[in-house]
Amino acid sequence: MGRYAVFLRGVNVGGINIKMADLRAALKTLPLATFSTLLASGNIACTAKASAPELKELVEALLRERFGYDAWVVVFTAAEVDAAIKACPYPADSPLLHSYITLSSEPGVLDELETLGSALEDTELVRIAPRALAWQAPVGGSLASPFSKLSAKAKYKSTTTTRNLRTLLKVRDALA
Structure with a gap:
């Protein structure tokens, strides 16, 4: 039985509204x-007999059928979530900067994204796992940050999502 975090992309933003109930x-x-x-x-914390790729397919199909949108999710094992958090060089709480992890x-x-993002002015990226990239943005300016704009492009929609480090800590705790 595997323990997984399932991260839905673009939920409750951009017109895709799903009540958690x-x-x-x-x-x-x-x-x-x-x-x-x-x-x-x-964010979903779950246990399942399915593999991560199988779980990804099941959840995406369910969301498309039930909620009628082009759903994409990223699935990480509990161990992958924990490893990404431990590898993140940034603090979870800072009065000046939010710490984010882009998952793929x-x-x-x-x-x-790492190659293109590293060329952006005022952008520091740290590859913390094969499928996770850490970065920071000023408080109040996350969506306007150069890397946020880059990673939000439509070409990355089906394979990436970004979470605040504080959110990942809550997901990790729910998987414990």
Whole structure:
């Protein structure tokens, strides 16, 4: 039985609104041993007999069918979430900077983002795992930061999502 974090991309932003109660009701139809939703940004902590790729397919199909949008998720094992958090060189709480981790289903996509992002002015990126990239943005300016704008491009929609480090800590704790 595997312990997984499932990160929904673009939920409750950009017109895709899913109530967590509705998401929980939909998840009951999947072969999950346990699950919980965390925050309203689309984070699921669960256990399942399925592999991570199988779980990704199951959740994406469910979201598309039940909620009618082009759903994409990134699935990490509990160990991968923990390792990414431990490798992040940035603090979870800072009065000046938010710490983020961009997660991907495809390491090659992060290779591209890392290369392009490293060339951006005032941008520091740290590859903390094959499928995770850490970065920071000023408090109040996250969406306007150069890397946020880069990683939000449509070409990365199906394979990446970004979470605040504080959110990942809550997901890790829910998987414990």
